[in-house]
Amino acid sequence: MTAQLERDMQAIAAGEKGYDEVTAASRELLERVFDDLTESREAIGDQLQESLKADKTLGPCPECGSDLLVRQSQAGSYFVGCDGYPDCEYTLPLPSTGKPLILEESCADHELRHVKMLAGRKTFVHGCPQCKADEADETADEVIGACPACNEAGDDSGGELAIKQLRSGSRLVGCTRYPDCEYSLPLPRRGEIEVTDETCEEHDLPHLRVHSGDEPWELGCPICNYREFQAREAGSELETVDGIGEKTAEKLQGVGIEGVEELKSADPDELAGDVDGVGPDTVRDWQANAD
Ligand SMILES: [Zn+2]
Ligand SMILES: [Zn+2]
Ligand SMILES: [Zn+2]
Ligand SMILES: [Zn+2]
Numbered sequence: 001m002t003a004q005l006e007r008d009m010q011a012i013a014a015g016e017k018g019y020d021e022v023t024a025a026s027r028e029l030l031e032r033v034f035d036d037l038t039e040s041r042e043a044i045g046d047q048l049q050e051s052l053k054a055d056k057t058l059g060p061c062p063e064c065g066s067d068l069l070v071r072q073s074q075a076g077s078y079f080v081g082c083d084g085y086p087d088c089e090y091t092l093p094l095p096s097t098g099k100p101l102i103l104e105e106s107c108a109d110h111e112l113r114h115v116k117m118l119a120g121r122k123t124f125v126h127g128c129p130q131c132k133a134d135e136a137d138e139t140a141d142e143v144i145g146a147c148p149a150c151n152e153a154g155d156d157s158g159g160e161l162a163i164k165q166l167r168s169g170s171r172l173v174g175c176t177r178y179p180d181c182e183y184s185l186p187l188p189r190r191g192e193i194e195v196t197d198e199t200c201e202e203h204d205l206p207h208l209r210v211h212s213g214d215e216p217w218e219l220g221c222p223i224c225n226y227r228e229f230q231a232r233e234a235g236s237e238l239e240t241v242d243g244i245g246e247k248t249a250e251k252l253q254g255v256g257i258e259g260v261e262e263l264k265s266a267d268p269d270e271l272a273g274d275v276d277g278v279g280p281d282t283v284r285d286w287q288a289n290a291d
Contacts, residue, residue: 001029032201053083058102058129059112064088068112070100092129093168095189097122107131124189132169139165144195145205147175148223149183157181161205161222163193173222185222186229188212193219200224238263242289243282251275260290 005026011017030258058068058080066084078100079090094100098119099136106113107128115126126132141162151161159177166172170189175181187193191212198207200221208219219225237259238249255274257263268283 001032004029009215055102057083057113058115059106059110060086061088062110062130063090068092069098070094070102070115093166094129094135095169096125098124100126126169129169133167136167136169137164141176142195143176144173144221144222145203147177147181147183148203150175150177150181159183185226187222188219191216241286243286248278251278263287264290 005022008017008022008025012019012022020221023062048290050096051066053069056069056071058070060066060085061068061082064082064084064087066082066088068080068081070088071079071081077096078094080094084090094115095117098117101116101118103114103116103125107130110128110130112128112130114128117124117126141164143162145161147159147161150157157177157180159175159181161183162171162176163171164174170188171193173187174184178184187208188210191210194209194211194216196207196209198244199205200207200223203221203223205221205223207221208225209216210219238244238252238257239246241260241263244252252263252275255271257266257271264287266287268280268287271283272278274282
């Protein structure tokens with residue numbers, strides 16, 4: 001159509017065709033196209049629906065052979081469900097972090113396409129959801145100690161903490177009495193977890209070492225690790241002082257002022273000299289605010 005119009009416009013410019021003639025012809029052409037579109041409305045709709053579904057299709061359902069699709073629960077979480085629902089109720093879980101994207105790559109064993117979870121900086125490849133679920137089913141829970149929540153309650157339930165592999169692909173340290181006891185601690189998604197001989201004296205739990213990448217790293221006691229994580233998330237104690245924000249707290253920590261007590265006992269002139277853009281009077285104000 002564009003090429004035809006281009007030629008017609010040149011013809012008008014050259015005085016070979018009239019303006020009315022060309023617009024009438026264009027109008028006719030457009031009408032024909034619209035008639036075609038309108039007549040094929042249903043076929044086009046079906047086609048669109050098909051390609052939308054293709055974006056969500058992982059592969060065949062092992063129970064009934066229909067398509068397995070990425071679906072969203074009413075609560076908003078994603079999972080894999082069968083297109084044959086409600087006749088077929090086969091499902092597989094997906095990780096709770098991120099939005100699933102179906103990759104071209106597929107699992108040779110299950111003919112299911114791999115899934116990637118889009119979550120900004122935390123984006124990761126989940127892989128084949130069937131493999132992930134099977135792995136979890138085959139991995140026995142590894143008990144590492146007594147459950148503090150159960151022990152605190154003082155019952156003889158015998159709840160223990162264990163490293164658990166979930167069918168959704170995530171891992172955690174959780175109570176063996178789940179779902180009666182919901183105590184849990186997070187673990188990293190990747191890397192093999194080694195239970196070392198070292199013990200946290202405070203919590204009587206073994207230190208954990210994570211093998212991922214080249215160098216293994218020490219996660220330590222899972223309770224201490226989680227506490228440190230929470231403290232980092234909550235920001236520094238310094239931020240509780242009027243006039244100190246996240247950036248300033250970082251600067252102060254950079255020169256060895258970790259907490260409010262250290263801030264109060266610091267020499268204002270010395271500290272001002274150490275921290276860029278901060279005068280001794282500002283330090284005195286913080287110290288006054290900290291009281
Ligand atoms: Zn099915
Ligand atoms: Zn698989
Ligand atoms: Zn427990
Ligand atoms: Zn500990």
